[in-house]
Amino acid sequence: MRHWISSAALGAVFLCSAVARAEQPAAPAHAASAFAPTSAQAKLLVKAERAGAQDLSASAAPAGGMILKGTLEGRAFVLAIPATWRGEIMLFGQGYATPGSAPTVPMDLLAKDPGGGLFNHLYDEGVASGVAAFDKSGIATESGAKNTMRLRALAATLGGERFYAVGGSMGGSIVMALIDRYPTAFSGAVAMCGVTQGWRPLIQQLTDMRGAYDILTAGTPYALPGEKDLTRSALPVTPPAGDATPGDAFREAQKMRLLTPIFGLFLAAKANPAGPEARIIQQVAAIGGFTPDPAALGAPLSAAALGMDDIIATMGGLPIGNRARVYAPPEMTPDEAADFNRKMQRYDADAAAVAYARAWHETSGTFEIPLVTAHQTIDALVPFSQSEGLGRVVAEAGNSGRLAQYALEPTRVPLPEGLEGFTHCGFSPGQNIAAFEAMRDWVRSGKKPGADAVR
Known part of the structure:
Protein backbone atom coordinates (compact mmCIF):
# COMPACT_ATOMS: atom_id res chain seq x y z
CA MET A 1 0.00 0.00 0.00
CA TRP A 199 13.65 15.12 -10.31
CA ARG A 200 17.11 16.47 -11.12
CA PRO A 201 17.49 18.88 -8.20
CA LEU A 202 16.16 16.26 -5.78
CA ILE A 203 18.40 13.48 -7.12
CA GLN A 204 21.38 15.84 -6.91
CA GLN A 205 20.60 16.61 -3.28
CA LEU A 206 20.23 12.92 -2.41
CA THR A 207 23.49 12.03 -4.15
CA ASP A 208 25.40 14.93 -2.59
CA MET A 209 24.20 13.87 0.83
CA ARG A 210 25.22 10.27 0.25
CA GLY A 211 28.68 11.34 -0.95
CA ALA A 212 29.18 13.64 2.04
CA TYR A 213 28.02 10.98 4.46
CA ASP A 214 30.41 8.41 3.00
CA ILE A 215 33.36 10.81 3.20
CA LEU A 216 32.67 12.09 6.70
CA THR A 217 31.87 8.72 8.28
CA ALA A 218 34.67 6.73 6.61
CA GLY A 219 36.45 4.61 9.21
CA THR A 220 33.75 5.15 11.84
CA PRO A 221 31.05 2.79 13.15
CA TYR A 222 28.49 4.97 11.35
CA ALA A 223 29.59 4.28 7.77
CA LEU A 224 26.91 2.96 5.42
CA PRO A 225 27.27 -0.64 4.23
CA GLY A 226 27.71 -1.67 0.62
CA GLU A 227 28.86 -0.05 -2.61
CA LYS A 228 30.54 3.37 -2.38
CA ASP A 229 30.23 4.34 -6.04
CA LEU A 230 27.60 7.10 -6.01
CA THR A 231 26.43 6.16 -9.50
CA ARG A 232 25.32 2.74 -8.26
CA SER A 233 22.99 1.55 -5.51
CA ALA A 234 24.76 0.71 -2.28
CA LEU A 235 22.77 -2.47 -1.65
CA PRO A 236 20.68 -4.79 -3.84
CA VAL A 237 16.90 -4.65 -3.53
CA THR A 238 16.17 -8.22 -4.62
CA PRO A 239 17.40 -11.37 -2.88
CA PRO A 240 20.39 -13.10 -4.49
CA ALA A 241 19.98 -16.44 -6.20
CA GLY A 242 19.32 -19.17 -3.66
CA ASP A 243 18.05 -16.77 -0.98
CA ALA A 244 14.49 -17.77 -0.09
CA THR A 245 13.76 -14.55 1.82
CA PRO A 246 10.54 -12.93 0.50
CA GLY A 247 11.32 -9.83 -1.53
CA ASP A 248 9.54 -7.35 0.71
CA ALA A 249 11.20 -8.76 3.84
CA PHE A 250 14.58 -8.61 2.10
CA ARG A 251 14.07 -4.93 1.20
CA GLU A 252 13.00 -4.09 4.74
CA ALA A 253 16.17 -5.72 6.04
CA GLN A 254 18.29 -3.73 3.58
CA LYS A 255 16.68 -0.48 4.71
CA MET A 256 17.40 -1.30 8.32
CA ARG A 257 21.02 -2.09 7.44
CA LEU A 258 21.26 1.47 6.15
CA LEU A 259 19.29 3.12 8.91
CA THR A 260 21.03 1.42 11.85
CA PRO A 261 24.37 3.29 11.51
CA ILE A 262 22.53 6.57 10.83
CA PHE A 263 20.53 6.19 14.03
CA GLY A 264 23.75 5.26 15.81
CA LEU A 265 25.30 8.52 14.66
CA PHE A 266 22.39 10.50 16.04
CA LEU A 267 22.42 8.64 19.34
CA ALA A 268 26.11 9.48 19.73
CA ALA A 269 25.43 13.13 18.92
CA LYS A 270 22.57 13.18 21.42
CA ALA A 271 24.89 11.86 24.10
CA ASN A 272 27.60 14.40 23.24
CA PRO A 273 26.15 17.46 21.44
CA ALA A 274 29.60 19.04 21.16
CA GLY A 275 31.28 15.93 19.79
CA PRO A 276 32.43 14.96 16.27
CA GLU A 277 29.20 13.08 15.49
CA ALA A 278 27.13 16.24 15.84
CA ARG A 279 29.55 18.03 13.50
CA ILE A 280 29.21 15.27 10.91
CA ILE A 281 25.42 15.55 11.03
CA GLN A 282 25.48 19.30 10.52
CA GLN A 283 27.85 19.06 7.56
CA VAL A 284 26.05 16.18 5.83
CA ALA A 285 22.69 17.93 6.17
CA ALA A 286 24.09 21.22 4.87
CA ILE A 287 25.68 19.58 1.82
CA GLY A 288 22.39 17.87 0.95
CA GLY A 289 20.17 20.83 1.76
CA PHE A 290 18.19 18.96 4.41
CA THR A 291 17.53 19.49 8.12
CA PRO A 292 19.98 17.86 10.62
CA ASP A 293 17.42 15.36 11.81
CA PRO A 294 17.45 11.53 11.91
CA ALA A 295 14.48 11.20 9.56
CA ALA A 296 15.70 13.96 7.24
CA LEU A 297 19.03 12.13 6.86
CA GLY A 298 17.66 8.61 7.03
CA ALA A 299 15.00 9.02 4.34
CA PRO A 300 17.21 10.71 1.69
CA LEU A 301 20.19 8.43 2.35
CA SER A 302 17.98 5.34 2.15
CA ALA A 303 16.41 6.57 -1.09
CA ALA A 304 19.80 7.34 -2.66
CA ALA A 305 21.46 4.15 -1.50
CA LEU A 306 18.68 1.84 -2.69
CA GLY A 307 17.41 3.78 -5.69
CA MET A 308 20.34 4.83 -7.90
CA ASP A 309 20.35 1.72 -10.09
CA ASP A 310 16.66 2.26 -10.80
CA ILE A 311 17.19 5.96 -11.56
CA ILE A 312 19.83 5.17 -14.16
CA ALA A 313 17.83 2.29 -15.67
CA THR A 314 14.66 4.39 -15.85
CA MET A 315 16.24 7.54 -17.24
CA GLY A 316 18.77 5.87 -19.53
CA GLY A 317 21.77 7.21 -17.67
CA LEU A 318 22.73 9.60 -14.91
CA PRO A 319 20.62 12.81 -15.02
CA ILE A 320 22.97 14.85 -12.78
CA GLY A 321 26.62 15.86 -12.65
CA ASN A 322 29.01 17.52 -10.21
CA ARG A 323 32.24 17.77 -12.20
CA ALA A 324 32.70 21.52 -11.71
CA ARG A 325 31.04 21.94 -8.34
CA VAL A 326 33.06 23.21 -5.40
CA TYR A 327 31.53 21.96 -2.14
CA ALA A 328 31.75 24.20 0.90
CA PRO A 329 31.13 22.08 4.00
CA PRO A 330 30.33 24.27 7.02
CA GLU A 331 32.81 24.68 9.87
CA MET A 332 35.71 23.25 7.85
CA THR A 333 39.11 24.87 7.55
CA PRO A 334 40.28 25.64 4.00
CA ASP A 335 42.53 22.57 4.09
CA GLU A 336 39.69 20.35 5.30
CA ALA A 337 37.37 21.69 2.61
CA ALA A 338 40.00 21.12 -0.06
CA ASP A 339 40.44 17.55 1.15
CA PHE A 340 36.68 17.03 1.11
CA ASN A 341 36.47 18.22 -2.50
CA ARG A 342 39.34 15.91 -3.49
CA LYS A 343 37.54 12.96 -1.95
CA MET A 344 34.08 13.72 -3.35
CA GLN A 345 33.41 11.44 -6.31
CA ARG A 346 33.02 13.28 -9.60
CA TYR A 347 30.59 12.23 -12.32
CA ASP A 348 28.97 13.70 -15.43
CA ALA A 349 25.34 13.90 -16.52
CA ASP A 350 24.21 11.90 -19.52
CA ALA A 351 22.43 14.09 -22.09
CA ALA A 352 19.76 11.48 -22.80
CA ALA A 353 19.03 11.08 -19.10
CA VAL A 354 18.77 14.85 -18.64
CA ALA A 355 16.28 15.01 -21.51
CA TYR A 356 14.24 12.19 -19.97
CA ALA A 357 14.18 13.84 -16.54
CA ARG A 358 13.02 17.09 -18.12
CA ALA A 359 10.25 15.31 -19.97
CA TRP A 360 9.15 13.20 -16.92
Missing part, protein backbone atom coordinates in the same frame (compact mmCIF):
# COMPACT_ATOMS: atom_id res chain seq x y z
CA ARG A 2 1.38 3.40 -0.95
CA HIS A 3 0.45 6.23 1.37
CA TRP A 4 1.52 9.80 1.06
CA ILE A 5 0.41 10.85 4.51
CA SER A 6 2.60 10.32 7.56
CA SER A 7 1.14 11.72 10.75
CA ALA A 8 1.44 8.76 13.15
CA ALA A 9 4.59 7.40 14.78
CA LEU A 10 6.89 5.58 12.44
CA GLY A 11 8.30 3.44 15.24
CA ALA A 12 10.43 0.42 14.53
CA VAL A 13 9.23 0.19 10.95
CA PHE A 14 10.52 3.67 10.14
CA LEU A 15 10.84 4.11 6.38
CA CYS A 16 8.91 0.98 5.48
CA SER A 17 9.50 2.33 1.99
CA ALA A 18 11.85 5.04 0.85
CA VAL A 19 8.95 7.36 1.52
CA ALA A 20 8.18 7.52 5.24
CA ARG A 21 4.48 7.01 5.85
CA ALA A 22 2.05 5.61 8.35
CA GLU A 23 -1.43 4.14 8.21
CA GLN A 24 -4.36 6.49 8.74
CA PRO A 25 -7.28 5.24 10.82
CA ALA A 26 -9.19 2.88 8.58
CA ALA A 27 -12.77 3.61 7.64
CA PRO A 28 -15.25 1.01 8.88
CA ALA A 29 -15.04 -2.02 6.63
CA HIS A 30 -18.15 -2.61 4.58
CA ALA A 31 -19.83 -5.96 4.30
CA ALA A 32 -17.93 -8.70 2.50
CA SER A 33 -21.13 -10.43 1.40
CA ALA A 34 -21.80 -11.17 -2.27
CA PHE A 35 -22.32 -8.01 -4.26
CA ALA A 36 -25.56 -7.62 -6.20
CA PRO A 37 -25.16 -4.56 -8.49
CA THR A 38 -28.08 -2.30 -9.15
CA SER A 39 -29.23 -1.91 -12.73
CA ALA A 40 -27.22 1.33 -13.01
CA GLN A 41 -24.09 -0.37 -11.68
CA ALA A 42 -24.59 -3.33 -13.99
CA LYS A 43 -24.65 -0.91 -16.91
CA LEU A 44 -21.34 0.59 -15.71
CA LEU A 45 -19.80 -2.88 -15.65
CA VAL A 46 -20.95 -3.51 -19.23
CA LYS A 47 -19.57 -0.14 -20.34
CA ALA A 48 -16.23 -0.87 -18.65
CA GLU A 49 -15.94 -4.22 -20.40
CA ARG A 50 -16.83 -2.72 -23.77
CA ALA A 51 -14.22 0.00 -23.19
CA GLY A 52 -11.51 -2.64 -22.90
CA ALA A 53 -11.30 -3.20 -19.15
CA GLN A 54 -10.46 -6.78 -18.24
CA ASP A 55 -10.36 -8.93 -15.10
CA LEU A 56 -13.29 -6.93 -13.76
CA SER A 57 -14.58 -7.46 -10.26
CA ALA A 58 -16.99 -5.37 -8.24
CA SER A 59 -17.75 -5.21 -4.54
CA ALA A 60 -20.11 -3.30 -2.33
CA ALA A 61 -19.17 0.11 -0.99
CA PRO A 62 -21.00 2.10 1.70
CA ALA A 63 -24.42 3.63 1.02
CA GLY A 64 -25.04 1.56 -2.08
CA GLY A 65 -21.83 2.42 -3.92
CA MET A 66 -19.36 0.18 -5.71
CA ILE A 67 -15.64 -0.58 -5.69
CA LEU A 68 -14.61 -1.57 -9.22
CA LYS A 69 -11.28 -3.28 -9.90
CA GLY A 70 -9.74 -4.53 -13.12
CA THR A 71 -6.95 -4.04 -15.62
CA LEU A 72 -6.41 -1.76 -18.60
CA GLU A 73 -3.86 -3.06 -21.08
CA GLY A 74 -2.56 -5.26 -18.29
CA ARG A 75 -2.29 -2.47 -15.70
CA ALA A 76 -4.35 -2.75 -12.53
CA PHE A 77 -6.81 -0.04 -11.53
CA VAL A 78 -9.40 0.54 -8.82
CA LEU A 79 -12.35 2.95 -8.75
CA ALA A 80 -14.64 3.95 -5.88
CA ILE A 81 -17.99 5.01 -7.33
CA PRO A 82 -20.65 6.32 -4.93
CA ALA A 83 -24.31 5.67 -5.67
CA THR A 84 -24.80 9.44 -5.88
CA TRP A 85 -22.05 9.93 -8.48
CA ARG A 86 -22.83 12.66 -11.01
CA GLY A 87 -19.62 12.81 -13.04
CA GLU A 88 -16.95 14.39 -10.80
CA ILE A 89 -13.91 12.17 -10.32
CA MET A 90 -10.50 12.49 -8.69
CA LEU A 91 -7.59 10.48 -10.11
CA PHE A 92 -4.75 9.93 -7.67
CA GLY A 93 -1.02 9.61 -8.33
CA GLN A 94 0.64 7.24 -5.88
CA GLY A 95 3.97 7.79 -4.15
CA TYR A 96 7.37 6.18 -4.59
CA ALA A 97 7.90 2.52 -3.70
CA THR A 98 11.30 0.90 -3.23
CA PRO A 99 12.67 -0.54 -6.50
CA GLY A 100 12.06 -4.26 -6.76
CA SER A 101 8.65 -4.20 -5.10
CA ALA A 102 5.55 -5.14 -7.08
CA PRO A 103 3.41 -2.26 -8.38
CA THR A 104 -0.03 -2.38 -6.78
CA VAL A 105 -3.21 -0.43 -6.21
CA PRO A 106 -5.18 -0.36 -2.95
CA MET A 107 -7.70 -3.19 -2.79
CA ASP A 108 -10.26 -0.84 -1.27
CA LEU A 109 -9.86 2.92 -1.57
CA LEU A 110 -12.17 3.58 1.38
CA ALA A 111 -11.12 1.04 3.98
CA LYS A 112 -7.43 1.84 3.33
CA ASP A 113 -7.76 5.48 2.35
CA PRO A 114 -4.39 6.31 0.70
CA GLY A 115 -5.20 10.02 0.80
CA GLY A 116 -5.38 10.29 4.56
CA GLY A 117 -9.14 10.84 4.68
CA LEU A 118 -9.55 12.46 1.26
CA PHE A 119 -11.01 9.41 -0.50
CA ASN A 120 -13.72 8.95 2.13
CA HIS A 121 -14.49 12.66 2.10
CA LEU A 122 -14.92 12.67 -1.67
CA TYR A 123 -17.04 9.53 -1.58
CA ASP A 124 -19.37 11.15 0.93
CA GLU A 125 -19.55 14.18 -1.38
CA GLY A 126 -20.62 12.00 -4.31
CA VAL A 127 -17.23 12.32 -6.04
CA ALA A 128 -15.71 9.16 -7.54
CA SER A 129 -12.01 8.41 -7.21
CA GLY A 130 -9.53 6.13 -8.90
CA VAL A 131 -5.95 4.88 -8.83
CA ALA A 132 -3.94 3.25 -11.61
CA ALA A 133 -0.93 1.02 -10.92
CA PHE A 134 2.54 1.85 -12.23
CA ASP A 135 4.36 -0.33 -14.72
CA LYS A 136 7.30 -0.47 -12.31
CA SER A 137 8.36 0.50 -8.82
CA GLY A 138 10.96 3.20 -8.12
CA ILE A 139 10.85 6.29 -10.34
CA ALA A 140 7.53 5.95 -12.17
CA THR A 141 6.32 9.38 -13.22
CA GLU A 142 6.02 8.38 -16.87
CA SER A 143 3.98 5.23 -16.36
CA GLY A 144 2.04 6.87 -13.55
CA ALA A 145 0.90 9.65 -15.88
CA LYS A 146 0.21 7.40 -18.87
CA ASN A 147 -1.70 4.83 -16.84
CA THR A 148 -3.72 7.58 -15.16
CA MET A 149 -4.72 8.81 -18.61
CA ARG A 150 -5.83 5.28 -19.52
CA LEU A 151 -7.97 5.26 -16.41
CA ARG A 152 -9.30 8.71 -17.28
CA ALA A 153 -10.44 7.44 -20.67
CA LEU A 154 -12.28 4.55 -19.00
CA ALA A 155 -13.85 6.85 -16.40
CA ALA A 156 -15.07 9.17 -19.18
CA THR A 157 -16.76 6.20 -20.82
CA LEU A 158 -18.47 5.43 -17.52
CA GLY A 159 -19.80 8.96 -17.20
CA GLY A 160 -16.93 11.07 -15.87
CA GLU A 161 -17.32 14.71 -16.85
CA ARG A 162 -15.08 16.73 -14.55
CA PHE A 163 -11.66 15.34 -13.62
CA TYR A 164 -9.24 16.37 -10.88
CA ALA A 165 -5.60 15.25 -10.61
CA VAL A 166 -4.24 14.77 -7.09
CA GLY A 167 -1.01 13.27 -5.79
CA GLY A 168 1.68 13.55 -3.16
CA SER A 169 5.42 12.94 -3.04
CA MET A 170 6.21 11.26 -6.39
CA GLY A 171 2.49 11.59 -7.06
CA GLY A 172 3.10 15.35 -7.18
CA SER A 173 5.47 14.76 -10.08
CA ILE A 174 2.74 12.73 -11.78
CA VAL A 175 0.30 15.60 -11.26
CA MET A 176 2.74 18.05 -12.86
CA ALA A 177 3.23 15.72 -15.84
CA LEU A 178 -0.53 15.33 -16.28
CA ILE A 179 -1.38 19.03 -16.28
CA ASP A 180 1.59 20.00 -18.46
CA ARG A 181 1.35 17.23 -21.06
CA TYR A 182 -2.45 16.90 -21.15
CA PRO A 183 -3.54 20.52 -20.62
CA THR A 184 -7.28 20.01 -21.23
CA ALA A 185 -7.73 16.66 -19.47
CA PHE A 186 -8.31 18.01 -15.95
CA SER A 187 -10.25 20.89 -14.43
CA GLY A 188 -7.96 21.35 -11.43
CA ALA A 189 -5.08 19.72 -9.59
CA VAL A 190 -3.50 19.33 -6.15
CA ALA A 191 0.10 18.35 -5.33
CA MET A 192 0.93 17.63 -1.70
CA CYS A 193 4.59 17.42 -0.54
CA GLY A 194 5.36 16.79 -4.19
CA VAL A 195 8.35 16.57 -6.49
CA THR A 196 6.97 19.63 -8.26
CA GLN A 197 10.16 21.38 -9.36
CA GLY A 198 11.63 18.26 -10.90
CA HIS A 361 9.02 15.69 -15.34
CA GLU A 362 10.14 19.31 -14.99
CA THR A 363 7.27 21.72 -15.30
CA SER A 364 7.18 24.45 -17.91
CA GLY A 365 5.09 26.53 -15.53
CA THR A 366 2.54 27.14 -18.29
CA PHE A 367 -0.24 24.79 -17.16
CA GLU A 368 -3.73 26.08 -17.89
CA ILE A 369 -5.79 25.01 -14.87
CA PRO A 370 -5.88 25.88 -11.16
CA LEU A 371 -3.13 24.13 -9.18
CA VAL A 372 -2.98 24.01 -5.38
CA THR A 373 0.19 22.82 -3.67
CA ALA A 374 0.88 22.24 0.02
CA HIS A 375 4.30 21.49 1.48
CA GLN A 376 5.56 21.40 5.03
CA THR A 377 8.42 23.81 5.56
CA ILE A 378 10.53 20.88 6.76
CA ASP A 379 9.98 17.54 5.06
CA ALA A 380 12.07 14.43 5.65
CA LEU A 381 12.38 13.41 2.00
CA VAL A 382 11.08 15.98 -0.50
CA PRO A 383 12.48 19.33 0.68
CA PHE A 384 10.47 22.54 0.77
CA SER A 385 12.82 23.85 -1.93
CA GLN A 386 10.76 21.80 -4.43
CA SER A 387 7.76 24.02 -3.66
CA GLU A 388 9.89 27.16 -3.85
CA GLY A 389 11.39 26.02 -7.16
CA LEU A 390 7.94 25.46 -8.66
CA GLY A 391 6.89 28.92 -7.57
CA ARG A 392 9.90 30.48 -9.32
CA VAL A 393 9.30 28.59 -12.57
CA VAL A 394 5.62 29.52 -12.63
CA ALA A 395 6.38 33.16 -11.87
CA GLU A 396 8.97 33.30 -14.66
CA ALA A 397 6.32 31.93 -17.02
CA GLY A 398 3.92 34.68 -15.94
CA ASN A 399 1.44 32.09 -14.71
CA SER A 400 1.26 32.74 -10.95
CA GLY A 401 -2.46 33.46 -11.23
CA ARG A 402 -3.05 29.72 -11.69
CA LEU A 403 -0.96 28.61 -8.69
CA ALA A 404 -1.91 28.73 -5.01
CA GLN A 405 0.83 27.48 -2.67
CA TYR A 406 0.63 26.73 1.04
CA ALA A 407 3.57 26.40 3.42
CA LEU A 408 2.52 24.33 6.44
CA GLU A 409 4.11 23.71 9.81
CA PRO A 410 6.27 20.57 10.00
CA THR A 411 5.37 17.63 12.19
CA ARG A 412 7.56 15.25 14.16
CA VAL A 413 7.15 11.66 15.30
CA PRO A 414 9.00 9.38 17.73
CA LEU A 415 11.63 7.07 16.24
CA PRO A 416 13.47 4.05 17.64
CA GLU A 417 15.89 4.40 20.56
CA GLY A 418 14.22 7.54 21.89
CA LEU A 419 14.97 9.62 18.79
CA GLU A 420 12.49 11.92 17.10
CA GLY A 421 12.25 13.00 13.48
CA PHE A 422 10.34 15.08 10.97
CA THR A 423 7.71 13.40 8.83
CA HIS A 424 7.42 13.15 5.06
CA CYS A 425 3.99 14.37 3.93
CA GLY A 426 2.85 14.60 7.54
CA PHE A 427 -0.44 16.32 6.84
CA SER A 428 -3.60 15.96 8.88
CA PRO A 429 -6.76 14.65 7.19
CA GLY A 430 -8.20 18.15 7.53
CA GLN A 431 -5.30 19.64 5.57
CA ASN A 432 -5.63 17.05 2.80
CA ILE A 433 -9.33 17.77 2.48
CA ALA A 434 -8.86 21.55 2.71
CA ALA A 435 -6.34 21.54 -0.13
CA PHE A 436 -8.71 19.63 -2.38
CA GLU A 437 -11.71 21.77 -1.50
CA ALA A 438 -9.70 24.97 -2.04
CA MET A 439 -8.94 23.74 -5.54
CA ARG A 440 -12.49 22.59 -6.26
CA ASP A 441 -13.99 25.87 -5.03
CA TRP A 442 -11.51 27.69 -7.28
CA VAL A 443 -12.60 25.60 -10.28
CA ARG A 444 -16.26 26.27 -9.54
CA SER A 445 -16.06 29.97 -8.70
CA GLY A 446 -13.07 31.15 -10.69
CA LYS A 447 -11.79 32.83 -7.52
CA LYS A 448 -8.30 31.95 -6.31
CA PRO A 449 -8.30 30.69 -2.71
CA GLY A 450 -7.02 32.90 0.05
CA ALA A 451 -3.83 32.60 2.06
CA ASP A 452 -5.56 30.76 4.92
CA ALA A 453 -7.46 28.19 2.83
CA VAL A 454 -5.10 25.41 3.92
CA ARG A 455 -3.70 25.60 7.47
